[in-house]
Amino acid sequence: MSNLTDLTVAEIRDGFRAGDFSAREAAQAFNANVAAAKALNAFIVETPEKALDAADAADKAKAAGEVLKPLSGVPIGMKDLFCTEGVQTTAASHMLEGFTPTYESTVSKKLWDAGAGMLGKLNLDQFAMGSSNETSYFGNVISPWRRGGGDNAALAPGGSSGGSSAAISARLCPAATGTDTGGSIRQPAAFTGISGIKPTYGRCSRWGIVAFASSLDQAGPMARTVRDNAILLETMAGFDPKDSTSLDLAVPQWEAGLSSDLRGKKVGIPKEYRPDGLNAEISAMWDRGIEWLRDAGAEVVEVSLPHTKYALPTYYIIAPAEASSNLARYDGVRYGQRDLPDGAGLQDMYAATRAAGFGPEVKRRIMIGTYVLSAGFYDAYYTQAQKVRALIARDFEQAFENCDLLLTPTAPSASFALGEKQADPLAMYLNDVFTVPASLAGLPAMAVPGGLDAQGLPLGLQIIGKALDEQTVLNAGLAIEERAGFTARPEKWW
Numbered sequence: 473m474s475n476l477t478d479l480t481v482a483e484i485r486d487g488f489r490a491g492d493f494s495a496r497e498a499a500q501a502f503n504a505n506v507a508a509a510k511a512l513n514a515f516i517v518e519t520p521e522k523a524l525d526a527a528d529a530a531d532k533a534k535a536a537g538e539v540l541k542p543l544s545g546v547p548i549g550m551k552d553l554f555c556t557e558g559v560q561t562t563a564a565s566h567m568l569e570g571f572t573p574t575y576e577s578t579v580s581k582k583l584w585d586a587g588a589g590m591l592g593k594l595n596l597d598q599f600a601m602g603s604s605n606e607t608s609y610f611g612n613v614i615s616p617w618r619r620g621g622g623d624n625a626a627l628a629p630g631g632s633s634g635g636s637s638a639a640i641s642a643r644l645c646p647a648a649t650g651t652d653t654g655g656s657i658r659q660p661a662a663f664t665g666i667s668g669i670k671p672t673y674g675r676c677s678r679w680g681i682v683a684f685a686s687s688l689d690q691a692g693p694m695a696r697t698v699r700d701n702a703i704l705l706e707t708m709a710g711f712d713p714k715d716s717t718s719l720d721l722a723v724p725q726w727e728a729g730l731s732s733d734l735r736g737k738k739v740g741i742p743k744e745y746r747p748d749g750l751n752a753e754i755s756a757m758w759d760r761g762i763e764w765l766r767d768a769g770a771e772v773v774e775v776s777l778p779h780t781k782y783a784l785p786t787y788y789i790i791a792p793a794e795a796s797s798n799l800a801r802y803d804g805v806r807y808g809q810r811d812l813p814d815g816a817g818l819q820d821m822y823a824a825t826r827a828a829g830f831g832p833e834v835k836r837r838i839m840i841g842t843y844v845l846s847a848g849f850y851d852a853y854y855t856q857a858q859k860v861r862a863l864i865a866r867d868f869e870q871a872f873e874n875c876d877l878l879l880t881p882t883a884p885s886a887s888f889a890l891g892e893k894q895a896d897p898l899a900m901y902l903n904d905v906f907t908v909p910a911s912l913a914g915l916p917a918m919a920v921p922g923g924l925d926a927q928g929l930p931l932g933l934q935i936i937g938k939a940l941d942e943q944t945v946l947n948a949g950l951a952i953e954e955r956a957g958f959t960a961r962p963e964k965w966w
C-alpha cells in the first residue's frame with residue numbers, strides 16, 4: 473500500500489470504501505505526520521482524537537453495511553477562523569486565546585456531518601489580516617518549501633490561510649478549509665504548489681467564521697487537486713438562513729460535472745494584469761497557462777478591466793473599514809482577553825484589553841478603517857471606494873460579455889523569505905494585487921499550480937469565473953492541472 477498521506481481526498485474516500493485501508497489507518501497516518509511537523513508551526517491546536525473518533529465512526533458504519541457519507545474516512549485541517557464547538561478558536565490572536573465556542577460554524581458542521589474528521593486547528597494571519605502568516609500571535613508558519621541550491625532561508629507559506637497551505641503541501645492533511653477576503657485562499661495555495669477555490673460570495677455560509685470584512689469574506693477549500701476542491705466545496709456550500717448574505721440556491725454537483733474539455737469556451741486575458749515590470753517568470757508561466765487552455769480547446773481573447781489599478785487601494789479602504797466595525801466587539805466583556813488595570817474604569821478596560829489583545833497589523837487596520845469611516849473623511853474615502861468597487865464589478869460584467877472565464881497570475885511573485893516584507897505594509901499589500909479584484913466583485917476564483925520558478929518554488933495561475941459559475945472555473949483548473957503535470961513537492965527537512 474502506498475503511503476496513505478500521499479493520497480488525495482478522492483483516493484482516501486474511494487480507497488476506504490474499497491476496503492484498501494481503514495479510516496482509522498488513514499487518520500493515524502495523518503496524525504503521525506502532524507505530530508512530527510512541529511517545526512512548521514502549521515497547527516495552533518492538534519485534535520488527533522477528533523480525527524480518530526470520526527474515523528472509528530466511519531469504520532463502524534462500513535462494517536455495519538450502512539450508507540457511507542460523502543467524506544467518510546477523510547481527515548482534514550480546519551483554519552482556526554472557524555468556530556468549533558468545544559475546541560479553542562483564536563483567529564491566531566491573543567484577543568481570543570482561550571476562547572472555546574459553544575457552537576459550530578455552519579461550514580465546519582457541514583464537513584463533520586458529511587463524515588470528515590478534524591486533525592486540528594490551523595494557524596493563520598491574525599484575524600486573517602496578512603499575506604505571509606507572520607501576523608499570527610502564535611508565531612509564523614514556516615513553508616515546507618525551500619529555495620534550491622542549499623538556501624535554507626525560511627519562506628512564507630502565504631497568508632492568511634498559511635497553516636492550511638503549509639499543512640497540505642507537507643502532507644499533514646489531504647485538504648483543509650480556508651477563507652478568502654482578498655486572496656487568503658489563492659495566494660497561499662500559489663506559494664505552496666496546491667489548489668484552492670474561493671467560491672462566489674454567498675455560496676458558503678459565513679456563520680460562525682470570525683468576521684474580518686463581511687462583504688468580502690468567503691470560505692473555500694484548499695487541497696492538492698482540482699477534484700478534491702470540487703468534492704469539498706460541494707459539502708461546504710449551501711444556503712444558511714443564519715447568514716443573510718447566503719445564497720438560497722441548490723449546490724451543483726461540481727465533481728460529477730468536471731471536464732477538462734474547454735471547446736466552446738472563451739478565455740479572456742485581461743491586459744491590465746500585465747503591467748511593465750511584471751516578474752518575467754510570472755509572465756512566462758501565464759503564457760504557458762494560456763497555451764494549455766488553448767490546447768484544451770478554448771479560444772483565447774484579450775479583454776480589458778480598466779479599473780484594475782484602483783482595486784488594491786479600494787480593497788485596503790473597504791476591508792479595514794469593515795474590520796474596524798467587526799472588531800469593535802472585542803471589548804474585554806464578551807470574549808477571550810480582558811485587561812483590567814487596578815482601579816480602572818470601563819474605558820480603561822476597553823483600552824487596555826484592545827492594546828494587549830490585538831497585534832500591530834490588526835491595530836493598523838482598525839486605525840485605517842476608523843479613519844476612513846470618520847465624519848469628514850467618510851465621503852472622500854469610504855463612499856469613493858464603494859463607487860470604485862461598483863466600477864470594478866462592472867468591468868468584469870463587461871469583460872464576461874465577451875468571454876466565459878479569465879486567466880491571470882495568482883500573485884506577483886513566488887514565496888518570499890520570512891521577514892522580507894514584514895516591515896513594509898505596502899510591499900505586503902502588493903501581494904494581493906491580482907486577487908482582490910475578483911474579491912471586490914464577489915466572483916469565484918481559483919488558484920492552481922503551474923510549475924516551479926528558477927529557484928524551485930511553485931508559481932500559481934488564477935482562474936476567475938462568472939458569478940455562480942464555479943463549474944467552468946474548476947474545469948479550466950482541471951485542464952491546467954492535466955497539462956502542467958505538477959508533481960513537485962517540498963523536500964522533507966522538518
Ligand SMILES: NC(=O)C[C@H](N)C(=O)O
Binds near residue numbers: 631657791
Ligand atoms: N484576508 C485576506 O484575504 C488576506 C489579505 N492579504 C489581507 O491581508 O487582507
